[in-house]
Amino acid sequence: MAILSVRHVSRAFEGLIALNDVSMEVEAETIVGVIGPNGAGKTTLFNLLTGFYRPTSGEIWFEGKRVDGLPLHRIAAAGISRTFQNIRLFSNMTAIENVLVGSHLHLSTNIATAILRLPFTVKQEKRAVQSAVETLRFVGLAGRENELAWNLAYGEQRRLEIARALAVRPRMLLLDEPTAGMNPGESVDMIRLIRALRDDLRMTVVLIEHQMRVVMGVCEYITVLDHGEKISEGRPEDVQKDQRVIEAYLGTGALLSEGAS
Amino acid sequence: MKIGKRALLLAAMLATLTMVLAACSSGTSSKDKTATAGAGGAKTPAAGATTAATKAATGAAGSITVKKGDKIKIGISTTLTTDNAELGIPIRDAALLAIKTKGTIKGFGIEGDPQDDGCAGPASVTAANKLIADGVVAVIGPMCSGGAVAALDPLSGANMLTVSASATNPSVTAQGKKNFFRTAWNDATQGAEMAKYAYTTLGKKNVVLVNDQSTYGKGLMDVFKASFTAAGGKVASEEAVTVGEKDFGPTVTKIKGESPDLVVFGGFIAEGAVLVRQLKDAGVTASFMGADGIADQKYIDQSGGAAEGSYVSRGPKPTDTKLYDAFAAAYKAEYKKDAGQFTEQATDATNIVLAAIEKVATVDGSGNLVIDRQKLIDAVAATSYAGASGQIDFDAKGDRKVVGAVNEIDQVKSGKLTRIQ
Amino acid sequence: MQEWIQLLIDGITIGGVYAVIALGYTLVYGVLRMINFAHGELFMMGAFTGYYTLNGFEKHSSLNDSVPVLTIAIAIVLGMVVAVTLALVMERIAYRPLRRAPRLAPLISAIGVSILLRNIMLRATNAQGKVYPKVFPRTAVEIGEIRLLYVQIFLIVLSFVFLGLLYLFIQRTKAGVAIRAVAEDRDTASLMGINVDRTIMTTFAVGAALAGAAGVVYGMFVTTATSGMGFIPGIKAFTAAVLGGIGSVPGAMAGGYFLGISEAISTKFFGAQYKDVVAFVLLVAVLIFRPWGLFGKREDKRA
Numbered sequence: 012m013a014i015l016s017v018r019h020v021s022r023a024f025e026g027l028i029a030l031n032d033v034s035m036e037v038e039a040e041t042i043v044g045v046i047g048p049n050g051a052g053k054t055t056l057f058n059l060l061t062g063f064y065r066p067t068s069g070e071i072w073f074e075g076k077r078v079d080g081l082p083l084h085r086i087a088a089a090g091i092s093r094t095f096q097n098i099r100l101f102s103n104m105t106a107i108e109n110v111l112v113g114s115h116l117h118l119s120t121n122i123a124t125a126i127l128r129l130p131f132t133v134k135q136e137k138r139a140v141q142s143a144v145e146t147l148r149f150v151g152l153a154g155r156e157n158e159l160a161w162n163l164a165y166g167e168q169r170r171l172e173i174a175r176a177l178a179v180r181p182r183m184l185l186l187d188e189p190t191a192g193m194n195p196g197e198s199v200d201m202i203r204l205i206r207a208l209r210d211d212l213r214m215t216v217v218l219i220e221h222q223m224r225v226v227m228g229v230c231e232y233i234t235v236l237d238h239g240e241k242i243s244e245g246r247p248e249d250v251q252k253d254q255r256v257i258e259a260y261l262g263t264g265a266l267l268s269e270g271a272s
Numbered sequence: 273m274k275i276g277k278r279a280l281l282l283a284a285m286l287a288t289l290t291m292v293l294a295a296c297s298s299g300t301s302s303k304d305k306t307a308t309a310g311a312g313g314a315k316t317p318a319a320g321a322t323t324a325a326t327k328a329a330t331g332a333a334g335s336i337t338v339k340k341g342d343k344i345k346i347g348i349s350t351t352l353t354t355d356n357a358e359l360g361i362p363i364r365d366a367a368l369l370a371i372k373t374k375g376t377i378k379g380f381g382i383e384g385d386p387q388d389d390g391c392a393g394p395a396s397v398t399a400a401n402k403l404i405a406d407g408v409v410a411v412i413g414p415m416c417s418g419g420a421v422a423a424l425d426p427l428s429g430a431n432m433l434t435v436s437a438s439a440t441n442p443s444v445t446a447q448g449k450k451n452f453f454r455t456a457w458n459d460a461t462q463g464a465e466m467a468k469y470a471y472t473t474l475g476k477k478n479v480v481l482v483n484d485q486s487t488y489g490k491g492l493m494d495v496f497k498a499s500f501t502a503a504g505g506k507v508a509s510e511e512a513v514t515v516g517e518k519d520f521g522p523t524v525t526k527i528k529g530e531s532p533d534l535v536v537f538g539g540f541i542a543e544g545a546v547l548v549r550q551l552k553d554a555g556v557t558a559s560f561m562g563a564d565g566i567a568d569q570k571y572i573d574q575s576g577g578a579a580e581g582s583y584v585s586r587g588p589k590p591t592d593t594k595l596y597d598a599f600a601a602a603y604k605a606e607y608k609k610d611a612g613q614f615t616e617q618a619t620d621a622t623n624i625v626l627a628a629i630e631k632v633a634t635v636d637g638s639g640n641l642v643i644d645r646q647k648l649i650d651a652v653a654a655t656s657y658a659g660a661s662g663q664i665d666f667d668a669k670g671d672r673k674v675v676g677a678v679n680e681i682d683q684v685k686s687g688k689l690t691r692i693q
Numbered sequence: 694m695q696e697w698i699q700l701l702i703d704g705i706t707i708g709g710v711y712a713v714i715a716l717g718y719t720l721v722y723g724v725l726r727m728i729n730f731a732h733g734e735l736f737m738m739g740a741f742t743g744y745y746t747l748n749g750f751e752k753h754s755s756l757n758d759s760v761p762v763l764t765i766a767i768a769i770v771l772g773m774v775v776a777v778t779l780a781l782v783m784e785r786i787a788y789r790p791l792r793r794a795p796r797l798a799p800l801i802s803a804i805g806v807s808i809l810l811r812n813i814m815l816r817a818t819n820a821q822g823k824v825y826p827k828v829f830p831r832t833a834v835e836i837g838e839i840r841l842l843y844v845q846i847f848l849i850v851l852s853f854v855f856l857g858l859l860y861l862f863i864q865r866t867k868a869g870v871a872i873r874a875v876a877e878d879r880d881t882a883s884l885m886g887i888n889v890d891r892t893i894m895t896t897f898a899v900g901a902a903l904a905g906a907a908g909v910v911y912g913m914f915v916t917t918a919t920s921g922m923g924f925i926p927g928i929k930a931f932t933a934a935v936l937g938g939i940g941s942v943p944g945a946m947a948g949g950y951f952l953g954i955s956e957a958i959s960t961k962f963f964g965a966q967y968k969d970v971v972a973f974v975l976l977v978a979v980l981i982f983r984p985w986g987l988f989g990k991r992e993d994k995r996a
Contacts, residue, residue, distance in 0.1 A: 061884055083883035093884060101877040112874045113885050115867055179886050353812065355921045357820035485966055512966035516925045518915040519710075521703030522960035522968070528838075529696045542822055546915060553831060555840050574822045576831075576916050 014039040014183060014215050015060075020069030020079075022055055029055040031239045032069070037183070037232075042209050042216045044230035044247075046223075048259060051236040053219045054096065057185050060217075061093050062086040074182065092181035094172040096188045096219070102161035106152060106171050109160055110143040113178025143178065149211075150174045150204060166197045173204070177212070184208060186218040190225050198222065202229050227251070235259070334431075334646070336409055340639040343381040346371055346625065347403035349396060349413030349423065352388040355516060355542035358570055359613060360391070360415050363437055366615035367412045369606050370622035377630050380641050389414045391486070393422035404430045409643055410625045412618065417441030417459075418487030424449045431645045433652060435625055437617035440564065441491040445669040451649050453670040455617040455624070455661060457587040457679065459488070462563060463495025465679040466536070466585045469693065470496075470561060471503045474583070476534035480527050480558075482511045482547060484539030492538035492563055508532050513543050520547055524554045532558045540565040545574035552578040559583065568613035572684055582684045586613070588677040589691070590662035599660035620659030628652045695838040700957045706845055706914075708953020709852025713907040714930035715937070715945035716859055717900025723876035723940040724896045725792070727799045731783060731806035733927015735901045738779055739772035739908020740918040741814060744823045746771050747913075751826035761828050769909045776905025779810075780897040789890075807927075814920035822919040829913055848914050855903055856946050863942055868895050876940065929972070936976055938989020947988060951975075 013036040022030040030052040037043050045053050058064045060071060062083040071079040078086050092113075101109050117139070147156055150170040155163065163171060169189060176184055189205065190198040202225055208214040220226045226233065226247070233250045235243040237259040243250050250256055338344050348367045351360030368384045376382065385406050387399035396419025403411055404426060410433035414420045420439035427434050428449040435453045436444070442460040445452065470476045481497060483489035490512075497507050508530040511523050524547075527535060535551060535558050537544050544566040551560065560582045562571070567586035572579045589596060599619055603611040628651035633643045657664045665673040681693040714736055721729045746768040750757045756764050787806050791799040829844040863869040871892045874882035883889045911926075912918050933952045937944025952972055959971035979987060 063880065082888070083880070084886050084888045087884055087886035095881075099878055099881045101874055101881070103877060104873065108870075112870055112882070112887070115870055115874070115885060115887055175885065352820075353815060355820075355822065355919045357815060358822060361820050510964070512964055514925065514965065514969070516921050518911070518917065518919075518922055519707050520965070521706055522700055522957035523965045525696060525699045525703055525957075526961055528699075542917075542919060542921075545822070546917065549916065553833065553840075553842055555833070555835070570821065574824050574917055576824055576827065 013037055014074055015217075016072040017056075017060075018070045018072070020056075020059060020066045020071060022052075022059060022064055023067045029239050030059070030236075033236070033239075033241045034069075035234050035241065035244065037215060037217060039182075039215050040209060040213050041231050042205065042218070042229055044226045044233045045217060045219050045236065046221075046226055046233060047236035047242075050238070052239040053236055054187060055239075056236070057093060057187055057219065060185060061091060087179055087181075090180075090182040091185065092176040092179040092183070093185035094169070094176055094187055094189065096191060098165075098168045098172055100160040100168060100172060100175070103159065105157050105159055106147060106163065106174075107140070107143050107156040109171055109175045110146055110178045111139060113175040114139050114143065114180075117180065143174075146174045146177050147171075149177070149207070151200070166193055166200075169193070169201070170204070173208075177208075177214075181214070183215040183217065186216065188219055188221060190220065190222055198225060201225075205229050335642055335644040336407065337636075338380055338409075338641040338643070340641075343383045344377060344629065344641065345383055345385050345406060345408040346622070347406065347408035347411040347413070348384050348386040349389040349399045349403065349411055349419070350386065350415040351391040352386065354390065356391045356416070356540055358541055359438070359565075359568070360389075362609075362612045362615050363413075363415060363618045365607055366437075366603060366611065366618035367622045369603060370619045370626065372606075373602070374623075374626045377626065378633055378635060378641060382626070389416070389419045389423065391416040392418050396420065396423040397426060399423065400426045400432075404432060409433070409629060410435070410648065412437065412621050412625065414439060416486060416488055417444050417491060420444045420452075421447065421487060424452055427451060431649070433625065433628070433645065433648050435621040435652065437621045438564075438614040439488070441487050442495070443487065443491065445671050448669065450670075453621075453624075453652055453666050455621045455659070455664055455672060456564070456614070457674070458671045459492045459563075460495055461674060462585055462587075462679050463492050464499040466492075466561065466563060466681075467496045467499035467503065467505070469583070469585070469681050470534055470536065471500055471505045473693070474534065474559070476505070476559070478506050478508055478530075478532050479534045479536055480508050480511060480530050480532040482513060482523070482527070482535060482537045482539070484515050484537075484543050485512050486515070486539065488565060489538035489540075492565075493536065496536055496538070513539065513547060515539075515543060517543075518546055520550050521554075523547075524550045524556065527551065527558075528554050528556050534559045534561060536560075537562045538565065541568055541571045541574065545571050545576075545579065548582060549575050549578035561585070564613060566613075567682065567689065569610060569689070570612065572687055572689070577687075579684045580687065583692075584682045584684065584689060586680050586682065587617070587661065588680040591676065595658065596660045616660035620657065620661050620664055623659060624652055624655050624657050624664065627657070628655065696961075699839050700961055701954060702839070702841060702845075702849075704954030704957030705950060706849055706953070707956065708950035709849055709856075710907055710911050710926060710949075711930045711933045711952050712946045712949025713852055713855050713903050714926055715934040715949045716856070716942065717904050718931050718934040719937070719939055719942060719945040720872065720896045720900045722934070724872060724879075724893050725788070725799075726796065727788070728803065728931065729783075729788075729897075729900075730800065730803040730927070730931075731787075731810060732900065732904060733923035733925075733930065734807050734810040735776040735780055735904040735923070736908040736911070736926060737814065737918070737920065737923030738810065739776050739905035740912035740922060741818075741823065741908075742772040742775040742905065743768045743909030743912045744825055744918040747826050747828050748823075751828075757826060757828050765828060765913070769906050772905040772909035773902040774905070776901040776908070777898045780901030781894055784894060784897045789893075807924075811920050811924070818920060820920070822917045825913055825916045825918070842914075844910075844914050848910050851910050852907070855906065859899070859903065860942065862899065868892070868899075872896050872899075932972060932976055936979055936986060938983075938986025941986065941988040944986055944988030948986070951987075 015037040017035045019032050019034055021032050047053055059066055066079050078089055150173050152170055190201045208216055233247055235256050242255045243253040348364050350363045351357050364386045371382050371384050385408055387402050389396040389399040396414045400423035413436055414423050415438050417439045420436055421443055428451045432451055434451055438456050440456045440459040442458055481493040483493040513520050544562050548560050562584050564586040567584045600611045628648055631651045632647040633641050636642050663675045667673050682689040683692045717732045750764045783806055787802045788799050833840045833842045871887045874887055875889055875892045879889055933948035934945045937948025956968045959968045
């Protein structure tokens, strides 16, 4: 059964239609790619899924619950987490603090417990810190815990953003261009990490990506958007052959030349 | 965000400038608004500059007409907000009571028009312009000297009879405005008398002066200093407190370091009560002397006992207290509170104004009441009135003529102001 | 020398008050990028609550004499409760509807709330300053010429305690982490499961609780409550917050003490009439060379 179900969702901005009657289903524990030329409506879709925007029409269901229209923090609590195309870390906090903000939902410290340092609190805090350390190790940031976020290297910041998103303990992770700006070596590491998310953590991953090498290499299923409409979906090798997709990408050459970027 | 920071910087610079200006107690500007004229009032066109408003008002305001059925309006310019309202509200109440007691003049009802003058220049000018626009016949006030100096500009431009019960600074009458009178005493006398009492009677030789940076407080301390040093006394330092603050710790520490034998304060109750208490808390043993700005039971109450022994100068009470007692009883009956400082001067000011209106007002053919502004001022100038605050006659400058004792010195004994001279 | 120490103590006394109030400004600025100009009035309301509570005990019982610790504690707690309640109402009615409005709108709204509260209390008290009953003995510790009232020690210590608690709160609690996250990036914070509305309310409440408690203790120290008493400390605390770097918690604390002490020292040099001039010259100087304040962070660092 599908973990995520997008049903006839449209979104207009003062008459400009950014997304038009898009439907899609995402199976649990799959890695799904959303691709399309610039302005196709990919980020708009992410913003709808995470509650930044409300659909003008249509419904979004996650794990059998309707989530469109919910406040952002309720959607996060429901199990959807994301990263951003332009990294948005809490840059004045350390790496581990960023992750701890993510695990905020699962903490219960207040001023009284902070002062009294009850065994329960200490234990809970310890556990939160421990799990944050583990999360950081998982994304490959072991040893960088106490570095201020804005002192981290670009690739590391991307990884930290994923770690923070993981701390919310989501079932579905939305990654907005996870390899943007990365060199080939870094991209390979990122692909490995994305696979691990699904294989080790049994996460459902939806990602927006421009580098076709990444998309074709990691995604099991692809949805193609163009001008706000879904023009194709299916397994990578099928989508690649779809005439409409080729037309949409015509001129960019991106699809066939295996990610010339 | 860059703009935000820049705006903060700009705001800070402006604030600094304001503070510097305030600290130097510069004159007040009088840019203001003028509302449209009220019923029967002189039409004052909205004008950006006071001078323009002034000329227009003079031209149209030789006399004022109260239409049949309308009420005679008496403006009351006093402090109704901020901590100084504890002196200002009783002044308003005393004036309103006098108006209510009078009832009617030649069949016309009378009503008070109180405006908040903020005890300072700009707000007092605004209040004055509002009153001019409201078409009042006369103004009781402004309450504070600083406000009076500034507000007299538009008020005299409108040839508005203005009688203050509490503005005591010499500069107010020194301007020579013919429309202004006061039932309060000029601080030129009060300050000198205080200095004399401190030096000669109390035998104090080394004093610290503290003022509240108001025209009144600063002015009174200047007069005191001149007289005290002329007599041979020494002013160890001159300090200031900021109106509205409640912790004068550093000032008190500085005073303590001077080891004076007397601390003299020019200002009002709120700061006076706090200062005297903090001096005592800090272990300063010097005597404390204040003036009419704190000559009120509230000063003693708010000091939490520290006011005991303070010397307080004020205008002299008449030897025959019959009129004062009658007023105090009526005030208490009306407001369920004791009549405080300046209330007797306020009732006298109002009664003088009302009597003058009665004298000069005439009813014209269509039943309207006509009051000639110049005649009204002349009538007040010629007043000889026995009031709650004693005998009142005005000299050529509009100051109250001193009759008998020049001022009175009280001391706080067992929590009450008790006359000792 | 002793006079200097005394001046330093005077500066620390009022500086602590500025610091505690400044935290309210800086916290709210942090999450909303808005100056809550009615914050000083919460301090004033705290002082009045303290007066009414202690005066009530004085009139109807002998508890002020027998267990002053209890009555003072109750007064402080009530002062906090009243201030917090007011702050939440303020936020809901005067600020939240304007959250998407241009920045100037909530600022004007805040000034309106400030004037409103001041005048409500002016009316309620008929412009009469209220005098605290004598709960704290007005005796002092004396070391040579240096004199410290017990209530002053209480005020100084309590300021430290409040600052410590606040720091702990911000750094170590769930709500504190939420406030920091919202301050940095409101949208991302909510994606991390943080309820932004509730966090903003918490921020107002925490700032108000500090201001309310400070009002009670300051009221006991100066022994009076007047409707205008919140205004100047409010302005000074705002100055302290800007000085330290608005939005920065350690900055507000340091700014408060810095301002208090510099005021005390400039009183000695130039007289109290110029202490505000000195304070603002310092502010301008700091803003010219460090527009982000002493402890604030440059906002353009990532560029």
